[in-house]
Amino acid sequence: MSASVPDSLTDPTFVASLRQQMVKFAQMHLSDSHLAEDAVQEALAGAWSGGQRFAGRSAFKTWVFAILKNKVADLLRHKQRVVDAGSLLKEGEDQTLDDFFDAKGHWLQDAQPTAWNRPESSLEQQQFWAVLEVCLDGMPAAQGRVFMMREFMGFETDEICAQVGITPSNFFVMMHRARLRLRECLDQRWFSKAA
Amino acid sequence: MAKTRVMIPCDEATRLLSEAQDRTLGTGERTVLRMHTWVCSKCRLFGEQLGFIRLAARGFAQRADDGDGADPADRAGDPPARL
Numbered sequence: 001m002s003a004s005v006p007d008s009l010t011d012p013t014f015v016a017s018l019r020q021q022m023v024k025f026a027q028m029h030l031s032d033s034h035l036a037e038d039a040v041q042e043a044l045a046g047a048w049s050g051g052q053r054f055a056g057r058s059a060f061k062t063w064v065f066a067i068l069k070n071k072v073a074d075l076l077r078h079k080q081r082v083v084d085a086g087s088l089l090k091e092g093e094d095q096t097l098d099d100f101f102d103a104k105g106h107w108l109q110d111a112q113p114t115a116w117n118r119p120e121s122s123l124e125q126q127q128f129w130a131v132l133e134v135c136l137d138g139m140p141a142a143q144g145r146v147f148m149m150r151e152f153m154g155f156e157t158d159e160i161c162a163q164v165g166i167t168p169s170n171f172f173v174m175m176h177r178a179r180l181r182l183r184e185c186l187d188q189r190w191f192s193k194a195a
Numbered sequence: 196m197a198k199t200r201v202m203i204p205c206d207e208a209t210r211l212l213s214e215a216q217d218r219t220l221g222t223g224e225r226t227v228l229r230m231h232t233w234v235c236s237k238c239r240l241f242g243e244q245l246g247f248i249r250l251a252a253r254g255f256a257q258r259a260d261d262g263d264g265a266d267p268a269d270r271a272g273d274p275p276a277r278l
Binding site: 112113128 | 203204205206207209210213214216217218237238240241244245247248249250251252253254255256258
């Protein structure tokens with residue numbers, strides 16, 4: 001029996017830290033701590049009963065996160081559609097671009113993009129990921145969710161609209177807004193400070 | 196066919212730049228967008244920065260998959276993400 005349990009799962013410190021990372025990941029996507037906990041529990045149970053052996057912890061993490069990702073995608077497909085359609089639409093409706101553009105559609109002085117110095121090098125810095133996470137957390141919930149479905153999970157536009165129950169034009173508005181906001185947040189919290 | 200304006204304002208240009216990441220733009224849309232970014236350095240920067248944001252978001256998701264805070268040694272050999 002114990003021979004079939006992956007080695008990694010017998011180390012409580014490793015499991016606790018992995019679990020924490022998984023919950024964070026699931027919550028980010030689901031915005032519901034109960035759903036997130038359930039998904040993590042199921043993914044870990046699946047990993048536990050799978051009985052495969054892994055070359056290392058890294059391989060095990062990859063595998064357990066792949067299970068979790070599928071669970072999260074299922075939940076997004078089946079459970080959230082009805083619940084969230086209303087709030088998504090409402091949030092989509094009162095999205096104006098007043099924070100970024102004037103009445104004629106020109107960039108506001110404070111909002112206009114300035115050059116970022118070698119942005120790719122940021123990807124190698126630990127601190128950058130923490131800033132990105134803060135910026136993602138700061139997005140309105142529904143906007144953050146469609147953004148993550150698109151950019152993290154790689155769903156296509158049709159798929160997101162069908163799952164979430166919004167129209168493509170609503171989706172485009174939300175993504176436009178999300179990107180403006182995220183760009184500004186990264187600019188203020190990272191790039192203008194690094195300069 | 197919808198009327199095509201030759202010059203679009205920045206809010207519309209950024210909308211097209213964003214939508215270009217989620218769908219294929221029409222010929223007319225591509226033309227007005229190209230004309231706009233030709234003269235507008237702000238929107239040109241915005242477009243470049245959207246490309247970076249996509250790259251960063253994918254990197255972020257990848258890190259979540261790997262388990263945030265994994266051994267740096269695990270990652271040292273990863274090739275840099277590409278556009």
